[in-house]
Amino acid sequence: xxxxxxxxxxxxxxxxxxxxxxxxxxxxxxxxxxxxxxxxxxxxxxxxxxxxxxxxxxxxxxxxxxxxxxxxxxxxxxxxxxxxxxxxxxxxxxxxxxxxxxxxxxxxxxxxxxxxxxxxxxxxxxxxxxxxxxxxxxxxxxxxxxxxxxxxxxxxxxxxxxxxxxxxxxxxxxxxxxxxxxxxxxxxxxxxxxxxxxxxxxxxxxxxxxxxxxxxxxxxxxxxxxxxxxxxxxxxxxxxxxxxxxxxxxxxxxxxxxxxxxxxxxxxxxxxxxxxxxxxxxxxxxxxxxxxxxxxxxxxxxxxxxxxxxxxxxxxxxxxxxxxxxxxxxxxxxxxxxxxxxxxxxxxxxxxxxxxxxxxxxxxxxxxxxxxxxxxxxxxxxxxxxxxxxxxxxxxxxxxxxxxxxxxxxxxxxxxxxxxxxxxxxxxxxxxxxxxxxx
Numbered sequence: 057x058x059x060x061x062x063x064x065x066x067x068x069x070x071x072x073x074x075x076x077x078x079x080x081x082x083x084x085x086x087x088x089x090x091x092x093x094x095x096x097x098x099x100x101x102x103x104x105x106x107x108x109x110x111x112x113x114x115x116x117x118x119x120x121x122x123x124x125x126x127x128x129x130x131x132x133x134x135x136x137x138x139x140x141x142x143x144x145x146x147x148x149x150x151x152x153x154x155x156x157x158x159x160x161x162x163x164x165x166x167x168x169x170x171x172x173x174x175x176x177x178x179x180x181x182x183x184x185x186x187x188x189x190x191x192x193x194x195x196x197x198x199x200x201x202x203x204x205x206x207x208x209x210x211x212x213x214x215x216x217x218x219x220x221x222x223x224x225x226x227x228x229x230x231x232x233x234x235x236x237x238x239x240x241x242x243x244x245x246x247x248x249x250x251x252x253x254x255x256x257x258x259x260x261x262x263x264x265x266x267x268x269x270x271x272x273x274x275x276x277x278x279x280x281x282x283x284x285x286x287x288x289x290x291x292x293x294x295x296x297x298x299x300x301x302x303x304x305x306x307x308x309x310x311x312x313x314x315x316x317x318x319x320x321x322x323x324x325x326x327x328x329x330x331x332x333x334x335x336x337x338x339x340x341x342x343x344x345x346x347x348x349x350x351x352x353x354x355x356x357x358x359x360x361x362x363x364x365x366x367x368x369x370x371x372x373x374x375x376x377x378x379x380x381x382x383x384x385x386x387x388x389x390x391x392x393x394x395x396x397x398x399x400x401x402x403x404x405x406x407x408x409x410x411x412x413x414x415x416x417x418x419x420x421x422x423x424x425x426x427x428x429x430x431x432x433x434x435x436x437x438x439x440x441x442x443x444x445x446x447x448x449x450x451x452x453x454x455x456x457x458x459x460x461x462x463x464x465x466x467x468x469x470x471x472x473x474x475x476x477x478x479x480x481x482x483x484x485x486x487x488x489x490x491x492x493x494x495x
Contacts, residue, residue: 058098060106062114065092068147070155070456072135072485073107083108086197087129089139090147091117119143127205132197134483137209141172145479148487152477155455159462159472161491167477168340175334175482176211177316180247180262180300181219183226185233190226192219192246200236209483214282215248218259221277222246229269239296242268247291247300249327252335253317258287258310258327262300266292275309287311289327301328313388318342321367323392329385330361334480341478341490342368345449348474348492349373349423353447356415356424358408358437363389363401365425370398377419378403379411409434416442423447432457438464448493453480455489462491469495 065074065088074088076096083106085096093115096108110129113120123129123137136144149167156164181192184202193204208216226233226243234241247260259278261268268274268290278285287310293302305312313326318339325331332338342365349355352374357366360378362385370376380386380403389403404411408428415421424445426433430453438461441448448470452458462472470493480488 059111060096060098060108063094063096063108065090065094065117068151068485070151070485078106081106085110087135087138089117089120091119125205125207125209127193127203130196131194131203131205132199133194133208133210135485137483141169141482144482145169148477148479148485151485152455152475152487152489155459156462156475159459159466161472161475163474165474165476167479167487168337168344170334170337170479170482172482174209174211174213175337176215177252177335178247178249178331178333179211179215180245180260182245183223183233183243185235190223190231190233190243192223212250214250214257218248218257218278218282219246221281222259222261222274225270225274225277229273231269234264236296239264244293245300247327249314249325251314251316251325253322254315255284256314256316257282257285258289258312258314259285260289260291260327262291262293262302264292264294266290266304266306271308279309285310286314287327291327318364319368320371321364321392321396323362323364323367324388324395325362326384326388329388330382331364332480337478337480337488338364341451341480341488344476344478344490345369345425345451346372348449348490349447353423354419354421356412356419356421357427358412358424359427359429360389360403361385361427363392363403365427366401366403367392367396367398370396370401373423374400375419376401377415377421379406379408379415381405381407409437412437413440416440416444421445423449425449425451427451430454430457433461435464438468441468446495448491450491450493452489452491453486455487458489458491462493465493471495 063076073084076083095112097111098108128137232241234244245262249258288308290306292304316323354375355373357378360380366376366378383405386405393401474492476490478488
């Protein structure tokens with residue numbers, strides 16, 4: 057490792073890194089702000105590109121602020137607490153426009169803000185041991201070292217309060233904390249899922265073994281503090297793995313799902329189901345998607361999850377067909393349709409790659425919504441888009457894979473009409489981006 061002295065940060069780039077230059081060679085620095093002059097410690101160099109962390113701030117940027125967190129820079133939860141929220145929005149707009157600079161888009165909208173209040177509706181916290189006592193928090197950046205915190209800007213205060221109570225129970229019951237190095241111990245993670253629309257809470261304790269001590273005591277401690285807890289789940293994960301949840305579970309209290317409300321639609325969400333982590337911002341994004349479809353259109357919702365987007369659009373579309381590989385999510389989607397008395401939505405279990413051609417063959421559709429994982433779309437999915445499809449709405453949490461796919465769609469005759477970024481994840485570098493394409 058070596059030190060680079062007085063490196064000036066020129067701009068922020070994708071993944072939230074500050075970019076500076078040493079003898080014309082790029083140096084990417086975490087937690088840096090444009091205008092900073094820094095001494096940085098180089099962590100790695102590949103093909104004349106270096107990655108570094110701040111060793112000393114020689115001169116602070118005028119856009120750098122004091123982060124409202126005692127562990128910022130150690131904890132891996134945030135990237136940009138050292139930047140004002142207004143500047144975060146400006147930087148995200150610049151980054152997404154730079155990613156799409158070689159794509160001609162008829163209309164590029166300003167990023168839609170989330171606001172400064174804590175926004176996460178779901179989190180899982182690793183449990184570790186320090187000085188002989190159990191602790192919880194978030195992993196240090198690029199490590200499995202657990203960093204405790206007093207207050208987090210990403211999530212409601214009730215998350216930390218619940219974690220404190222679970223940790224007190226673990227300590228009092230003398231439950232052994234899981235050690236991932238030797239695969240010993242029991243208590244692995246604490247999970248919390250919170251419904252903003254209904255105020256319901258589920259608490260999940262992930263353990264290595266099925267047996268835990270004094271589970272009724274845990275129930276009593278949590279329900280006395282939070283009577284709106286509707287479920288306490290013990291998830292059992294006996295495997296030596298970085299995957300948080302196992303396949304086995306025990307319901308210690310109540311139920312394994314919550315109800316959430318977005319607009320007029322009520323959703324049943326199991327503690328394992330994927331759902332947008334920022335509920336209020338998800339509603340803004342769903343409204344934008346609804347405005348973008350034509351009245352009476354026939355829509356395919358690929359990667360539909362629990363059916364949230366399709367059900368939200370159901371009063372404007374003639375028919376929605378959702379495709380999802382997670383069978384439990386498909387079952388939830390069907391139950392959500394029944395819950396809301398919606399009869400124009402159909403949900404199919406299967407991988408988009410193999411199921412989409414069958415759906416095209418057996419149904420008429422003029423619009424398709426893609427909301428894929430971070431890796432984006434396989435080319436064969438784009439190659440197999442039916443000629444009947446006149447509009448694509450592509451939602452992505454990774455604009456880099458999105459721009460790759462959009463360029464292929466352009467080759468297939470689609471024209472990018474509109475781009476709308478959303479700040480779904482304040483204080484982090486992540487950007488949710490929606491592109492509307494037509495032919």
